[in-house]
Amino acid sequence: AQKITQTQPGMFVQEKEAVTLDCTYDTSDPSYGLFWYKQPSSGEMIFLIYQGSYDQQNATEGRYSLNFQKARKSANLVISASQLGDSAMYFCAMRAPNFGNEKLTFGTGTRLTIIP
Amino acid sequence: EAQVTQNPRYLITVTGKKLTVTCSQNMNHEYMSWYRQDPGLGLRQIYYSMNVEVTDKGDVPEGYKVSRKEKRNFPLILESPSPNQTSLYFCASGQLAGGNEQFFGPGTRLTVL
Numbered sequence: 359a360q361k362i363t364q365t366q367p368g369m370f371v372q373e374k375e376a377v378t379l380d381c382t383y384d385t386s387d388p389s390y391g392l393f394w395y396k397q398p399s400s401g402e403m404i405f406l407i408y409q410g411s412y413d414q415q416n417a418t419e420g421r422y423s424l425n426f427q428k429a430r431k432s433a434n435l436v437i438s439a440s441q442l443g444d445s446a447m448y449f450c451a452m453r454a455p456n457f458g459n460e461k462l463t464f465g466t467g468t469r470l471t472i473i474p
Numbered sequence: 475e476a477q478v479t480q481n482p483r484y485l486i487t488v489t490g491k492k493l494t495v496t497c498s499q500n501m502n503h504e505y506m507s508w509y510r511q512d513p514g515l516g517l518r519q520i521y522y523s524m525n526v527e528v529t530d531k532g533d534v535p536e537g538y539k540v541s542r543k544e545k546r547n548f549p550l551i552l553e554s555p556s557p558n559q560t561s562l563y564f565c566a567s568g569q570l571a572g573g574n575e576q577f578f579g580p581g582t583r584l585t586v587l
Contacts, residue, residue, distance in 0.1 A: 393576065403564060403578035410574060449517075453576070458524045460505045460568055461532065462576060464517045 360385045360454050362465035370471050371440050378425070379435040379468050381450035390454040392433040393462060394424065397447040406448075409433060445472045476501045480565050480579035487555060488587050495550045495582050497565030504570045506548040507532070508540065510561040511581075517564070523548055524570060555586040 361384040371377045383392065394406040409417045409424045417424040425434040437444055447469050451462040478499045487493055499506065507522040509532075519532030523542040537559055539551040548567075552559060562583050568576030 391574065395578070401562060401583065402580040403566075405575065405577055408574045458505075458570065459519075459522050459530065459532075460570065460573070460576065461507065461519045461522065462517070462566075466516060 360387075360390075360452050360463045362450050362452050362463055364450055364465035364468050366468045367466070368469045368471070370473055372473050373442060374439055377437045377440050377444075377470065379437075379448050379450075379470065381433045381435065381465060383431050383433060383450075383452050385431075385452065385454050387454040390452055392424070392426070393451040393453070394422070394433075394435045395449045395451065396444075397449060397467070399446070403449070407435070440472050442472050442474060445470060476577070478565055478567050478577050478579035480563075480582050482582060483580060484583050486585045486587065489556055490554050493552050493555060493584075495552075495563060495565075495584070497548045497550065497579055498546050499548075499565075499567040499577070500546065501567060501577070502545065503567040504545070505573075505576075506542070506565065506567045508538070508548070508550050509564045509566065510534065511564065512561050520550070520563075555584075557586050560584060560586050 363382045390411045392409045396404040407417050407419045407422045409426045416426050421438045423436045447467045449467045450465045481496045504525045508520040509517045511517045518534045521540040523529040565579040
């Protein structure tokens, strides 16, 4: 069974600072994918970034990067130069092969608050 | 613009009154899925579909039905809603076989009285 652990229920970060959101995962499958989503107070789930288990390079998308440490089973999200609009819940999720079901297993999330 | 749309976004209904939440995607994705999000329980999968006319149960399918008659649409049907189905519902779509994207709709906040 897959499991995602996010150990930071909440974080407060000064505007313009970089922030790292922690995510560790557990799976016995050699092939898996890791996703990060942002959920603002309005409720929608916004896809941020993806990392495949066989990808050699860490994924980057604009201000978002994923610090993938496979041996440690860690997939931390790094947001550079944080902005007030980054205040939201952030979820780490994992997909592992399951006979065509691309189900995502989510962590409990981290609530990020950016302070002006 | 690539997107997943859901309707309605908000719905208040009464116990036993059948309802349908629609979901549509314009990315030609084979895979679609429904989740519900509840405080303390996170997101749980209700049903999923790998292609037209191919659907299967997720982790919490009781009380729900789905259909996939067209590739772009995947409606969620509550034949006889009950208060324990009050939740935030998300439709998602993505590529099969390890695709690197899975997009969610904006969510439908359902209250069953």
